[in-house]
Amino acid sequence: MAYFDVIIIGAGAAGLMCAATAGQRGRSVLLLDHAVKLAEKIRISGGGRCNFTNLQARPECYLSENSHFCRSALSQFSAQDFIRLVERHGIGYHEKTLGQLFCDESSQQIIDMLDGLCREAGVDRRMGVTVGAVERSDRFRVQSSAGVFESASLVVATGGLSIPQIGATGFGYQLAEQFGLALTPRVPALVPLTFHADDAARFAPLAGVSLDATAGCGKTRFRENVLFTHKGLSGPAILQVSSYWTPGQELVLDLLPELDAEAFLAEREGSDQLLANALADAGWPKRFAQAWLDGLGFGGRVKDLPGKRRRQLAETLHHWRVRPNGSQGYKKAEVTRGGISTRDLSSKTMMAKDVPGLFFIGEVVDVTGWLGGYNFQWAWSSGFVAGENC
Numbered sequence: 054m055a056y057f058d059v060i061i062i063g064a065g066a067a068g069l070m071c072a073a074t075a076g077q078r079g080r081s082v083l084l085l086d087h088a089v090k091l092a093e094k095i096r097i098s099g100g101g102r103c104n105f106t107n108l109q110a111r112p113e114c115y116l117s118e119n120s121h122f123c124r125s126a127l128s129q130f131s132a133q134d135f136i137r138l139v140e141r142h143g144i145g146y147h148e149k150t151l152g153q154l155f156c157d158e159s160s161q162q163i164i165d166m167l168d169g170l171c172r173e174a175g176v177d178r179r180m181g182v183t184v185g186a187v188e189r190s191d192r193f194r195v196q197s198s199a200g201v202f203e204s205a206s207l208v209v210a211t212g213g214l215s216i217p218q219i220g221a222t223g224f225g226y227q228l229a230e231q232f233g234l235a236l237t238p239r240v241p242a243l244v245p246l247t248f249h250a251d252d253a254a255r256f257a258p259l260a261g262v263s264l265d266a267t268a269g270c271g272k273t274r275f276r277e278n279v280l281f282t283h284k285g286l287s288g289p290a291i292l293q294v295s296s297y298w299t300p301g302q303e304l305v306l307d308l309l310p311e312l313d314a315e316a317f318l319a320e321r322e323g324s325d326q327l328l329a330n331a332l333a334d335a336g337w338p339k340r341f342a343q344a345w346l347d348g349l350g351f352g353g354r355v356k357d358l359p360g361k362r363r364r365q366l367a368e369t370l371h372h373w374r375v376r377p378n379g380s381q382g383y384k385k386a387e388v389t390r391g392g393i394s395t396r397d398l399s400s401k402t403m404m405a406k407d408v409p410g411l412f413f414i415g416e417v418v419d420v421t422g423w424l425g426g427y428n429f430q431w432a433w434s435s436g437f438v439a440g441e442n443c
């Protein structure tokens with residue numbers, strides 16, 4: 054039976070980072086993944102250019118039962134540390150917006166960099182391997198389609214549930230339960246939200262339009278683009294609030310965040326202008342303005358709008374209330390919110406508090422980043438920390 058110091062299950066973002074780090078420390082590392090292709094989520098990320106980190110990555114940008122949990126890992130291996138790695142490997146990158154860093158060329162460069170680091174560190178990486186039972190006595194014993202392996206440390210880096218078609222499974226959660234760790238509820242996050250059937254019919258003509266808006270859910274607000282789809286709402290502002298949204302809650306959208314709508318309409322009092330044209334002057338696509346007004350029962354000319362209706366319209370423009378009926382689920386979600394409870398893990402090492410040698414890293418843990426490179430940074434940071442300690 055083959056023995057390794059460390060076995061890592063899952064060769065995605067966190068698993069590769071952990072393997073390279075542990076290997077560089079001289080640990081013998083076996084990295085197992087059931088997928089045939091390496092790190093598909095990195096490959097498809099950021100539209101093929103991998104938004105690999107965010108210059109503003111800080112604990113406030115992560116959702117977790119314990120909002121301080123990610124602090125230690127993010128400071129042990131920061132966005133700047135990953136940027137240095139990228140620069141050392143000559144990978145060109147640029148900031149797109151809001152601190153989001155993307156490869157100039159291709160996300161494959163990030164995969165090649167991490168894979169190269171693993172090779173240099175002597176990591177034994179095996180793809181297309183089905184992992185079966187995991188047992189623990191004085192060592193971990195892992196049954197797999199490539200044989201039975203033993204190790205002193207076991208790192209679980211199996212990711213979340215999103216995009217099952219490229220290999221996402223709940224195996225990491227099963228292992229956590231097997232070893233007595235608690236789980237927090239898991240739901241699709243960074244995901245498009247869907248309209249009720251009547252709203253979907255009413256707002257169908259808006260599909261395809263994207264607007265600068267503020268989307269709010271409870272006390273949380275994001276100002277970015279909102280995209281209207283045939284099924285409901287998407288775009289960065291909606292993906293961001295979706296992580297905070299719970300079924301039954303309403304979203305409040307400010308569709309004219311730059312303008313005082315009441316003053317804007319009052320200035321045009323008595324005007325012959327169609328309301329749709331007035332909103333087009335405010336920057337909306339004309340087609341969108343017409344369809345949105347129709348959907349809400351507003352229409353006609355500005356001069357025909359009595360003061361009370363004008364105030365109602367202004368209020369609706371700044372506080373458009375929409376109650377989604379659900380999300381597009383794991384098929385379209387970028388990440389899973391929830392996972393292995395941080396209560397049962399050390400934030401300094403990512404090791405299970407009650408199971409020496411067992412580590413959980415990356416998205417499988419109840420730490421979920423905002424849209425914009427935060428989730429990869431969590432994968433790099435938690436992977437590095439476990440790699441230093443396993």
Ligand code: FDA
Pocket residue numbers: 062063064065066067068085086087088092093094095097098099100103104105106182183184210211212213215216219220221222223224386387388414415416417425426427428429430432
């Ligand atoms: P990851 O999913 O990367 O890796 C898990 C690995 O475990 C996979 O290789 C899988 O095959 C393997 N595995 C699962 N079950 C197994 C089992 N039973 N046995 C063996 N192996 C198993 N984030 C970001 O910061 N910037 C971005 O640009 C994007 N873009 C993006 C686009 C899309 C379409 C998606 C779906 C997601 C993103 N993300 C993102 C999120 C990001 O991809 C994600 O948070 C990280 O990949 C998580 O890294 P992990 O290593 O934890 O899981």
